[in-house]
Amino acid sequence: MNTNTRLIETPLMGLMQDVPLLISSLIRYAADYHGTREIVSVTSDAGTFRYSYGDAYKRSCALARALEDFGILPGDRIATLAGNTHRHFEVFYGVSGIGSVLHTVNPRLFEEQIRYIINHAQDRLVFIDPEYAPLMEGLIDDLPTLEACIILTDQEHMPATTLKNVFSYEAWIEGQPSHYDWPEFDERTASSLCYTSGTTGDPKGVLYSHRSTVLHALGAAQMGAMALGPNDCILPIAPMYHANAWAMPYIAAMVGAKLTLPGTKMDPENLLTLINDEEVTFACAVPTVWTMMLEHLDRAGATIPSLKRTTIGGSAVPIAMIDRFREQYGVEVLHLWGMTEISPLGTLASPTKAISSLSQQEQALILSKQGRAMFGLDIKIVDKNGAIAPRDGETSGALWVKGPWAASGYYRREDEILLDDDGWFPTGDVANLDEFGFMKITDRTKDVIKSGGEWISSIDLENAAVGHPKVSQAAVIGVHHPKWEERPLLLVVPVDGETVRGPDVLGFLEGKVAKWWLPDDVKIVDELPLTATGKIKKSALREQYKDFSFEA
Numbered sequence: 001m002n003t004n005t006r007l008i009e010t011p012l013m014g015l016m017q018d019v020p021l022l023i024s025s026l027i028r029y030a031a032d033y034h035g036t037r038e039i040v041s042v043t044s045d046a047g048t049f050r051y052s053y054g055d056a057y058k059r060s061c062a063l064a065r066a067l068e069d070f071g072i073l074p075g076d077r078i079a080t081l082a083g084n085t086h087r088h089f090e091v092f093y094g095v096s097g098i099g100s101v102l103h104t105v106n107p108r109l110f111e112e113q114i115r116y117i118i119n120h121a122q123d124r125l126v127f128i129d130p131e132y133a134p135l136m137e138g139l140i141d142d143l144p145t146l147e148a149c150i151i152l153t154d155q156e157h158m159p160a161t162t163l164k165n166v167f168s169y170e171a172w173i174e175g176q177p178s179h180y181d182w183p184e185f186d187e188r189t190a191s192s193l194c195y196t197s198g199t200t201g202d203p204k205g206v207l208y209s210h211r212s213t214v215l216h217a218l219g220a221a222q223m224g225a226m227a228l229g230p231n232d233c234i235l236p237i238a239p240m241y242h243a244n245a246w247a248m249p250y251i252a253a254m255v256g257a258k259l260t261l262p263g264t265k266m267d268p269e270n271l272l273t274l275i276n277d278e279e280v281t282f283a284c285a286v287p288t289v290w291t292m293m294l295e296h297l298d299r300a301g302a303t304i305p306s307l308k309r310t311t312i313g314g315s316a317v318p319i320a321m322i323d324r325f326r327e328q329y330g331v332e333v334l335h336l337w338g339m340t341e342i343s344p345l346g347t348l349a350s351p352t353k354a355i356s357s358l359s360q361q362e363q364a365l366i367l368s369k370q371g372r373a374m375f376g377l378d379i380k381i382v383d384k385n386g387a388i389a390p391r392d393g394e395t396s397g398a399l400w401v402k403g404p405w406a407a408s409g410y411y412r413r414e415d416e417i418l419l420d421d422d423g424w425f426p427t428g429d430v431a432n433l434d435e436f437g438f439m440k441i442t443d444r445t446k447d448v449i450k451s452g453g454e455w456i457s458s459i460d461l462e463n464a465a466v467g468h469p470k471v472s473q474a475a476v477i478g479v480h481h482p483k484w485e486e487r488p489l490l491l492v493v494p495v496d497g498e499t500v501r502g503p504d505v506l507g508f509l510e511g512k513v514a515k516w517w518l519p520d521d522v523k524i525v526d527e528l529p530l531t532a533t534g535k536i537k538k539s540a541l542r543e544q545y546k547d548f549s550f551e552a
């Protein structure tokens, strides 16, 4: 793999049009060529609301005009605290389209983090769902840059609130013309801002550009990646405040797919109804959502015949989950790896001819990895000696990325040097690559368990443990050990209504992982702490078990 760059100083330039890649072109295209394609949105005021890309375009134009009338200028930051609805979708286009910056805030963050990031971004406006009005009331006195609060509902459903300068979204855009000449500007202009959850230190803002957003959507939609098209019906379960719902609002418009937006009620019952009623073909979510969904499907004895594929990522997908989706529900899982800093999509496990010719068991093993880099994003793995790791599927090392949708720095921390001399970004993940170019994440650098100088992959152990039919969730952390430095401790949440014992789980793991990897103890717990994006919070577990000692 060539990982270095060489610049040519006097190139002969091509003679093609230098048209900037802008986000407004996506919604304009959807309106022009897929104008009647449906958008379905679960709202708190209008129930299940239906309209089309043509309608969404007109309302995005009206919003763009309302923003300009308010005095919003290019470069201004505009916050949202909102679920996946059609109004939030319009805000995605209206705000970025005029050259201002969409700052999606995760309402599940701690209040002090929300306060920090809105102040850090110096947001001028905030668009919120009605249910977040009380949250905003508690914060507003400490948010001096906010000039107004727009509640994503109509006048009739406005919540009673003590907020000042508050408007209903519908009243705010009412009367604005439904056509607008979207401005043209440099494609490297900032389009949106997303803060990482900041498990250590303050949250850090990743500032996407129009160019990065459009290229990322193009890369993700292509056949070798998500293979999305106009016949699909996409259900983004990943929230629009978590790395832009993994680009689904952009990809759906780009390919003219039907878009089903589940609102804020992401419980399995509602999602199941939506999937079946709207004939969803493609969904995306983190594994914890699907764990609940699969348990619900089992209990309800329900099926999801329209769902053909789902992409799952954000944390490792257990092989048992992939198998269950395929065998019981006929759904193909596309395992993906990504991070906010790469917009967020990086690698995706979709089969190739060479992989499809292997035995079912070998295929399952390969497709349970995080997959192949999407065209547009390069990855390199550097082993502990500083050499590029061989593609042997075994040698793990630090994962670095480079490409037009990867971050070069954090917002208002531009002085910090993140990239190496050749422009690669350190992901903080540990991974290996196999002969097919499939990457497997073995850990986050900070989660790696070091036992007697060797590394144990917590992800592999967790993956194996959730293969036990009575285990719903599993987490493995390294705990201090007097002889081996660290040894794995396994924490297990049983499937609802089931009982499971530690020795049973250990017995189940035998033969599935190397003998010296077997956890030294298993604790059965009622629940595991989750981050604001639905991942197991290992830092909290490490704190909780920091004085734990294995019995001799």
Ligand code: ADP
Pocket (backbone or CB within 6 Å): 196, 197, 198, 243, 312, 313, 314, 315, 316, 317, 335, 336, 337, 338, 339, 340, 341, 344, 370, 427, 428, 429, 441, 443, 444, 531, 533, 535
């Ligand atoms: P947050 O922690 O705020 O949700 P990100 O979504 O950016 O932030 O998290 C990115 C990290 O999540 C990656 O660096 C990686 O450690 C982990 N991750 C993402 N997808 C996967 C996956 N498929 N398997 C294992 N880890 C993953």
